[in-house]
Amino acid sequence: DQQVKQNSPSLSVQEGRISILNCDYTNSMFDYFLWYKKYPAEGPTFLISISSIKDKNEDGRFTVFLNKSAKHLSLHIVPSQPGDSAVYFCAVYNAGNMLTFGGGTRLMVKP
C-alpha cells in the first residue's frame, strides 16, 4: 500500500522548457512535503519543501504546488537546465520525523 506515488518513472524535456514532476499521496493528515534530488552514486539532496498550510512555495527556478483536496503535489522547474537531469523524489513526513518517499521520477533535460 503505497502512501506516496510518483506515477511517471521518467520525463524528458528540452533545455529551457518547463519540467513538471507529479506526486500523489493518500493520507490527508500529512502536513509537510519535501522534494529531493538524487544524482547517480550520491545521496539525495534536499531541494524544496512545503507545509500543508500553504499551496505554493518558490525558490529560484523551483516551485512546489500543493493541492490538498486532490492530495497532489507537483514540482515545476523553469527553465530546465541539463544539470537538472537527476532522479527526483517526493517525500512526506509521516508520524513524527519519519519520511515516506515516492518511487522517484528520472528527469532528463536535453540540450
Add this chain to the structure above:
Amino acid sequence: NAGVTQTPKFRILKIGQSMTLQCAQDMNHNYMYWYRQDPGMGLKLIYYSVGAGITDKGEVPNGYNVSRSTTEDFPLRLELAAPSQTSVYFCASSGSGSGLEQYFGPGTRLTVT
C-alpha cells in the same frame, strides 16, 4: 564540515556473513536514520534514532540492528546476510523539530551473493 559520512562505499558479502555499516554526522543532529534503496524504487526506512540511546524500527527493520551510543554515530548491523539485503544503504540526519530536511550520506552499495 563533512556532513554525513558513510563507510564503506562498496561491499560484497557472502550469504550468512555479518557486517556493520558505519555512519557519522558532525552537525550535532539529534535525529538519525537508515534507509535502503532497491533498484527503481524509493527509499525505505529501516531504523531511526531520536537521540543517543534511543532507537526505533522503521518500515523494513527485519534482518538489521542499530545502536546509538553517541550523538555522532549510528551504525547499522547486518546479521546473517541474505540476497534480499542487496541494496544501496543511506544514512541521514536532521535536527529536532517537525518538517525539517534530512541530510543524506553518499551511500553504501552492498551486494550479498
